Amino acid sequence: MNEWAETAAPLTAPLPESEPAATEPDRGWMRRVVKSQQLERVQHIHTVVMTALGISGVVGSVLLSVLVRPMSGAGIATFLTFFFLVGMGLTIGYHRHFTHRSYKAVTPVRVALAVLGCMAGQGPVVFWVALHRMHHEFSDREGDPHSPNLAGTSRLQRLKGLFHGYIGWTVQHPVPNANFYARDLLTDKAVMWVNRRYYVWILLGLALPAGMGFLLTGTPYGALEGLLMGGLARMFALHNIIWWITSFAHVFGTRDYRSRDLSTNNAWLALPTLGESWHNNHHGYPTAAILTFRWWQVDISGMVIAVMEKLGLVWDVSRPTAAELEARRVR
Numbered sequence: 001m002n003e004w005a006e007t008a009a010p011l012t013a014p015l016p017e018s019e020p021a022a023t024e025p026d027r028g029w030m031r032r033v034v035k036s037q038q039l040e041r042v043q044h045i046h047t048v049v050m051t052a053l054g055i056s057g058v059v060g061s062v063l064l065s066v067l068v069r070p071m072s073g074a075g076i077a078t079f080l081t082f083f084f085l086v087g088m089g090l091t092i093g094y095h096r097h098f099t100h101r102s103y104k105a106v107t108p109v110r111v112a113l114a115v116l117g118c119m120a121g122q123g124p125v126v127f128w129v130a131l132h133r134m135h136h137e138f139s140d141r142e143g144d145p146h147s148p149n150l151a152g153t154s155r156l157q158r159l160k161g162l163f164h165g166y167i168g169w170t171v172q173h174p175v176p177n178a179n180f181y182a183r184d185l186l187t188d189k190a191v192m193w194v195n196r197r198y199y200v201w202i203l204l205g206l207a208l209p210a211g212m213g214f215l216l217t218g219t220p221y222g223a224l225e226g227l228l229m230g231g232l233a234r235m236f237a238l239h240n241i242i243w244w245i246t247s248f249a250h251v252f253g254t255r256d257y258r259s260r261d262l263s264t265n266n267a268w269l270a271l272p273t274l275g276e277s278w279h280n281n282h283h284g285y286p287t288a289a290i291l292t293f294r295w296w297q298v299d300i301s302g303m304v305i306a307v308m309e310k311l312g313l314v315w316d317v318s319r320p321t322a323a324e325l326e327a328r329r330v331r
């Protein structure tokens with residue numbers, strides 16, 4: 001099993017605030033980050049541009065609907081289709097496969113998931129994985145790139161923390177050292193092939209929904225709707241899905257399993273986050289491929305992994321045993 005899947009494995013202590021982090025930021029911190037103002041600037045500009053693109057899609061869709069004609073069924077179909085596909089790239093691709101190695105997959109599936117994940121505009125796969133592994137290493141402690149719980153305890157400070165966990169972190173985080181956090185991916189030819197072409201996939205993620213809109217309607221107007229809804233507004237929606245997880249899912253909700261952080265489960269977010277809002281389940285057992293720990297916990301991403309397993313496209317799907325879950329359950 002991958003070294004990171006092992007080290008990210010579940011932690012047993014029940015969360016006392018005084019519990020020391022696994023690794024203090026000052027110990028070996030310089031190996032974990034790349035100190036480069038230029039790289040930081042590039043990453044922050046990237047975030048601002050991708051966020052602006054997403055907002056332009058929402059504004060454009062609203063303007064089109066109000067000034068020209070209501071959004072067509074085809075426009076909505078492109079949104080739902082690409083929300084699902086690119087969302088899968090993030091959840092079962094970037095997150096559960098590439099970051100946590102919770103299952104193995106045939107190369108075409110791995111490449112497709114990496115490409116789809118790139119289309120989200122949240123950074124190339126190696127960067128995303130490195131940053132997320134950093135989150136798991138320091139979760140809710142100094143060094144966590146997007147904890148909402150480190151700004152203080154007054155009402156104002158908590159609000160400030162929530163803002164940081166939601167969007168502030170996207171232009172404040174350190175640059176994670178991929179050589180430290182994602183060495184396994186740096187030597188993975190298929191992943192690096194996708195990673196190097198990141199901006200090609202971003203453009204493809206805009207061109208495909210435009211093409212789908214054109215095919216469905218046979219008109220350039222349909223292509224425009226597809227671009228705005230399935231391309232740009234979809235990008236904004238998926239940014240928000242991730243930001244909900246980085247903020248709300250470490251503040252509000254229930255803690256059903258022991259983990260060394262303040263991660264929470266939020267049933268009301270399960271559908272739009274494609275299952276990722278079972279975030280306490282995830283931190284309790286980071287290598288689990290499917291986050292349905294109780295029968296009613298709907299995890300669409302986990303269902304897709306289970307279907308792909310049946311089809312023989314993925315295997316070695318990591319599932320905690322009932323006894324393992326029981327041992328970690330908060331009573």
Ligand SMILES: [Zn+2]
Nearest residue numbers: 099132136282
């Ligand atoms: Zn994770």
Ligand SMILES: [Zn+2]
Nearest residue numbers: 139263279283
């Ligand atoms: Zn988390």
